[in-house]
Amino acid sequence: MEALPLWEAAKREMEEYQFVSSADVQPRWKVPEKIAINVAVSGRFTEGASANAANPTSLEDYVDEASRVIEAGACGVHIDFTWVTDKHGRRLDRDLPPVEAYSAVIEPLRARFGNDFVPNLNVLNGKTFAECMSPAKAGLAEACPCAPGHPDAFMIPAIQTMEECGIKPELAVHHSGEIELARRKLIETGILQKPYNWLILYGLPFNVGRSLASGTSVGDAQEMAQHLFLMVDQIRKIDPDSVISVCAAGRATLYMTTLATMMGLHIRVGVEDTLWKYPNHDIELQTNLEMFNMAKDIAGLLGRTPGDANYYRSLVGLPQK
Secondary structure (H helix, E strand, O other), rough: OOOOOHHHHHHHHHHHHOOOOOOHOOOOOOOOOOOEEEEEEEOOOOOOOOOOOOOOOHHHHHHHHHHHHHHHHOOEEEEEEOOEEEEOOEEEEOOOOHHHHHHHHHHHHHHHHHHEEEEEEEEEEEEEEOHHHHHHHHOOOEEEOOOOOHHHHHHHHHHHHHHHOOEEEEEEOHHHHHHHHHHHOOOHHOOOOOEEEEEEEEOOOOOOOOOOOOOOOOHHHHHHHHHHHHHHOOOOOOOOOOOOEEOHHHHHHHHHHHHHOOOOOOOEOOOOOOOOOOOOOOOOOOHHHHHHHHHHHHHHHHOEEOOHHHHHHHHOOOOOO
């Protein structure tokens, strides 16, 4: 660059004035090309749903719904029987032993898909702690969620058991306070091993002011974005390399997972945590596959492609299969 006196430089700048610089001045954004899309296929929101809504409640329904999304490219499926009553009147979280119930879903999926999906199982239900942990110890799961806000007498030994079994704990956080609990009780104590795997699950319609997993109110896009930015920033301050997934939940549905996709995060969709296709309509989701395909299409429009099961395993520190 030629060195000029001030007034000559100013004169030339006005003569050669350009409002927009060259396109390559802006670097590419640090948004990963691949995105992990897990699907939670439970039909937990049966009350208030129409007969046509997605509502997998039988063990066979779980297998069918999970099969469809794995075939379509989901890297993993989350199976949860909490509060689910099947067509025989059985409470699947109470009337069947957890290993029996989960085996009835996972074994057919493994026979069909092998290791092409990551099984993620709820381990909250059982008459004893050992019964709660039995699906993990039986080798049925590769990842299991656990909320840092659950009572210490369950939560801490549950995380320890998962780590000992080679299962990746998934820190299900429903509000910013649970992130602080995880930092203090699991990370600073050395109980939780890196990479830290967070699942942000907010915006659900809670029915009490204080519960084992109290939630966060999300009434519009601004509240949705503010809460998500807050929680992601809080997690990144603890550990910038954390793996973060965001659930479609409540009325916000795919709006919050779209924002998460834009932010370079990963997502979990499915009918376990929402009935709704859009936040501004009462149109209900008809299948888990419908929601997965919408999320996959949105990811493609935003320059991201779904990663497979081994991609997700590599993200969270599980061995490749």
